[in-house]
Each structure stands twice: as C-alpha cells, then as structure tokens.
Amino acid sequence: MKFTKYHALGNDYIVIAPNELDHDMTSAEIKTICDRHYGVGSDGVLYGPLPSASCDFKLRIFNPDGSEAEKSGNGLRIFSRYLWDTKLVTHDTFSIETKGGEVKATVHAEGKRVTVDMGKVRYTHGSDHSLAIRKETIQIADQTFVGYRASVGNPHFVIPVQQLSADLAHQYGPLIEQDARFENRTNVQFLKVLDRHTIQIEIWERGAGYTLASGSSSTAAAGVACGLGLCDEIISVNMPGGEIKISLDQDLFATMQGAVCKIANGELAMEALEDYRNTF
Ligand SMILES: N[C@H](CCC[C@H](N)C(=O)O)C(=O)O
Secondary structure (H helix, E strand, O other), X not given: OXXXXXXXXXXXXXXXXXHHOOOOOOHHHHHHHHOOOOOOOOOOEEEEEEOOOOOXXXXXXXXXXXXXXXXXXXXXXXXXXXXXXXXXXOOOEEEEEEOOEEEEEEEEHHHOEEEEEEEEOEOOOOOOOOOOOOEEEEEEOOEXXXXXXXXXXXXXXXXXXXXXXHHHHHHHHHHHHXXXXXXXXXXXXEEEEEXXXXXXXXXXXXXXXXXXXXXXXXXXXXXXXXXXXXXOOEEEEEEOOEEEEEEEOOOOEXXXXXXXXXXXXXXXXXXXXHHHHHOO
C-alpha cells in the first residue's frame, strides 16, 4: 500500500489514497499504520481525496487510536500540499470537505507554506453558535484548573496558566481528554499569553496524545486568548514544533498559516496490516 508522509511543525501525518485499498480502512489498520514500532508511525492518517458533492475534495482524518476527527489544521495543510505535489490541483486555492465543515486552502511557495480558512471559533462543543466564552472549573487529581471550551469543528479545552510546561500536558492532558463532561472527549491546550500578539501552548490531542504542534489547537487557543481580551486578532502561536500564524475576524472566523515538509513516499507491506491481528 503506497503512502506519502509529511510533517507540519513536527505533527506528522500519512496520506493514503482510497484506491490503495479495496475496502474502507479499519480501526486496527489505522492503529497499525500510525504505530511507531509495528507500522510507519505518525500522529494520524489522512484518507483522501474522496468525492464531494459540495467541495473540490473530501478528506477523512483519523487519529492513531483509530477515532475519526472532525478537523485537523495541520492535517488540512499537509493534505493541501499532497494535492499540490500530486498535481490533483491546477490552481493554488481550492475547497475541502471535512466531517467538521468545509474549508478553503491556499498553497504558497510550491506547497512549503499553506493557508487554511478554519471556519468560526465557537466557545462550545455543541452546535450552539451563539454561546459567549464561558469559564469552567475542572478538578483533576490534585489540581483544580480553570479552562474554556472552544471548537473549530473538533472539540478543545484551553487552560491559561502562568507556568507552562510539557509535563502539564503529559500529566493532566490524558485525564482531561477523557473527563466525563466532554461527550466526545476533547483536545487539551495549556496556554501562556506572552503579549497581545503572541501565545505559547502545550498540547495533548484527543486520540493522539502529546504532539509538537496542532493547527486546530492553535486556532482554538488563539480564539480563547482573543475572547478573554488578552490578545488582538493577529496571533503567533508558539509550540515545541514551531509557529503557526492565526488571524481572527470580528466574527471569530479564523485563518491559519504555517509550514509543511514532505518526508517520504513509501510502500507499506500488506504483511504489516495482516500482522495487526497479533498486535491490536
Ligand atoms: N486529534 C484531533 C485531530 C488532529 C488535530 C491536530 N493534529 C491539528 O493539527 O489540528 C482530534 O481528535 O480532534
């Protein structure tokens, strides 16, 4: 099975075209492909392009635990680069349908940078678009955190802190991700505001764990920082893997821009997928 691997600021994805398989990918196959010992290894699978009735392309996004995500900012930037590299697009702006809504992507610098319109940041995990930003207190192990829900199609819980560290994400991220108050689990970001145009985040992703960067997390965290009046509408989001630029309009529609790097074209032996019965 042919694949193409890219990373966006260290958040790596494997692109698999549907014609590489004679069936829809199973959860066990996704887990195997993403496994860094039994498979190729990645923070997720991008399965596409699929036909769309409303957009130029449709994309399905899967986490390493086999769950399907409504949106992935880095995944969308990588998929846009893939479409450019494989000449499936003849112009630099095109639309992509995801489970979490339709987005517009624009490729720059031969695909080394991609801009994606991520849609509206909403301060809820449900479908209610009208909710204002709302403070929530969550008791996790020995800690009480104050955080804010946000969604860009996928769910996020953003926790402003004074002392930011990767340890916070590793120690509390998995517990918050699975907390019963989040009906579909949640992505988690710990946020430090550096100035009105710069934030720093540490990320624990739903279904993927600790990642070096995340486009939808960057968008959600920037939306919360803006909603709290701590940042203006153009925000640089610093993460361990690098920087993403977010711009928000007055209705909180977000545009995200960042780098994409191609890693490899590859061929996964079907034996690895058959072996998964002994693995997962
Ligand atoms: N784990 C996320 C999807 C990937 C998000 C992240 N890789 C990004 O770039 O937005 C979820 O289940 O919602």
